[in-house]
Amino acid sequence: MTLRDSLGGLTMPRKPRQASRINAGRRIALATVSSLAAGSLVLSSGYTALAQPTPTPSDTHTTPEPTPSDTHTTEPPPMPPPSPVAPPAPVTPPSPVQPLADPPAPAEGACTHTVVRGDTLSAIALRYLGDANRHPEIYAANQALFEAAAREHPGPPVFGTSNLGHWIYPGTVLTIPGAACPTHPATPALADCSKHTFFFGVRGSGEEAGPNNLGGSVIPALFAALNRPAGSVGVHGVPYGAVDAATFIRDVVREGAVPTTTQFGAILLADAIRTQAEACPDQEIFLGGYSQGALVIRSALPLLTPDVRARISGIALFGDPTRVGPALTSDVEGRTTSQCAEGDPVCDRSAPLVNVTACLTAATRVTGGLVGRFGSTCPHFSYSAGGADLAAAFLRSQIQ
Known part of the structure; x- marks a missing residue:
């Protein structure tokens, strides 16, 4: 009995299969060498990365500038023409201010006071009526006089009004309301100016x-x-x-x-x-x-x-x-x-x-x-x- 017969028909691996594996490895190596030669694969001790080729001028893509015909502009709608302005209404000039009537002359025997510099209506009321708070009585009795004098001073601070007797002027002769003047003694005549x-x-x-x-x-x-x-x-x-x-x-x-x-x-x-x-x-x-x-x-x-x-x-x-x-x-x-x-x-x-x-x-x-x-x-x-x-x-x- 031969050895072949004792193995019972066992089949040994054949040489051609080994050759196929070698041939496969050769193909991989050749492919690798070809890739290296083409420069499309970079090998390093680290990770593998794809190399990005530098673009050539022919490969550069540039967006062309828009031409006037390509430009789109949104314009506002045209404004309506302005309405014609109406001419101003004619201004009616103010009617001339009527002057105040001449104040009545003081009655015969009436108590009067001639305003001097430094006078105030309150002081005059105190002197003649005994109460400074009665100055409205003197104003009411002489209103036409006060306002006539004030109208001659249209500028500040008077502005043409006496402000109820706040502004009074020297020389104005006032009538003091009441039956008679106070009985206080008049200021006696002062000494002449010959005294130093x-x-x-x-x-x-x-x-x-x-x-x-x-x-x-x-x-x-x-x-x-x-x-x-x-x-x-x-x-x-x-x-x-x-x-x-x-x-x-x-x-x-x-x-x-x-x-x-x-x-x-x-x-x-x-x-x-x-x-x-x-x-x-x-x-x-x-x-x-x-x-x-x-x-x-x-x-x-x-x-x-x-x-x-x-x-x-x-x-x-x-x-x-x-x-x-x-x-x-x-x-x-x-x-x-x-x-x-x-x-x-x-x-x-x-x-x-x-x-x-x-x-x-x-x-x-x-x-x-x-x-x-x-x-x-x-x-x-x-x-x-x-x-x-x-x-x-x-x-x-x-x-x-």
């Missing part, structure tokens, strides 16, 4: 008028010290009510302001100063006031225009009740001397208000109803000739 110096004095609360309406204490002493040699200084005392201290305090507490009688004195003083300053432009003008009289002076200064206040050479005040009334105007502060006695509660604002009442009412009882410095220990009545001499020296130093 003129003195306005205002007495204190409750003082009798005395010679020249100067009262009976420090104001006559001040005038005497100034009037040297005698007759060299003109004088005018303001003829106002000068109510007693108790009434003055009651009015201040009740009204909370300058009493009406004091306001009236301020109007009289302002009128007198204005008249004298305009009549005698070269005179030196001095003012002196004691107690309520000092308040009259402070209340009169705002009623004067700055150019008239500039004519006042000096002011002397004694026991000025600074708790009430307007402050001294700043343009005269440097020309003013004000004396306040030690412990005088009227002018010393640091003293309790109750001290004022106690001091003044006690003095009233001691002097028998007339407030004065004699017989009283109240410092408000201690101003004497010595203080007047000091004040007179100060005033003389202010003469230009």
Whole structure:
């Protein structure tokens, strides 16, 4: 038995199959070599990537610029033609303003007032009617006059209207409504301009008028010290009510302001100063006031225009009740001397208000109803000739 027979017909692998595998490997190798030769495959130690060939000019694709025929433009629809503008309507010129009728002349015997510089309707009402708030009555009685005067001033700030009597003009003669003028004494004629110096004095609360309406204490002493040699200084005392201290305090507490009688004195003083300053432009003008009289002076200064206040050479005040009334105007502060006695509660604002009442009412009882410095220990009545001499020296130093 042969070996072939013992294998039972086992078939051995044949050579041609091995050759086929070799031939397949050769084909792969040849293909690889061919690819390398063509440059289409890059081998590296990393990943395999496809190489992008550099484009040639012939391969570049460029979008051509649009030609005018290719361009599409959207145009807005044409605007309709504008409507014709109608011509403006003719303007009717304003009718000419009819002038106001001439105001009626004041009735015979009627109370009248001629407006001067510095006047206000409220001040005129206070002077003649006793109440500044009654100025609408004077406006109503003189409306045609006020508006006629205002129409002559069409520019600012008047604009042709008096604004219910806010704008009034010097020289206008007003009729004061009422049965008769007040019975207060008229301002006496002032001294002539031959005097180089003129003195306005205002007495204190409750003082009798005395010679020249100067009262009976420090104001006559001040005038005497100034009037040297005698007759060299003109004088005018303001003829106002000068109510007693108790009434003055009651009015201040009740009204909370300058009493009406004091306001009236301020109007009289302002009128007198204005008249004298305009009549005698070269005179030196001095003012002196004691107690309520000092308040009259402070209340009169705002009623004067700055150019008239500039004519006042000096002011002397004694026991000025600074708790009430307007402050001294700043343009005269440097020309003013004000004396306040030690412990005088009227002018010393640091003293309790109750001290004022106690001091003044006690003095009233001691002097028998007339407030004065004699017989009283109240410092408000201690101003004497010595203080007047000091004040007179100060005033003389202010003469230009």
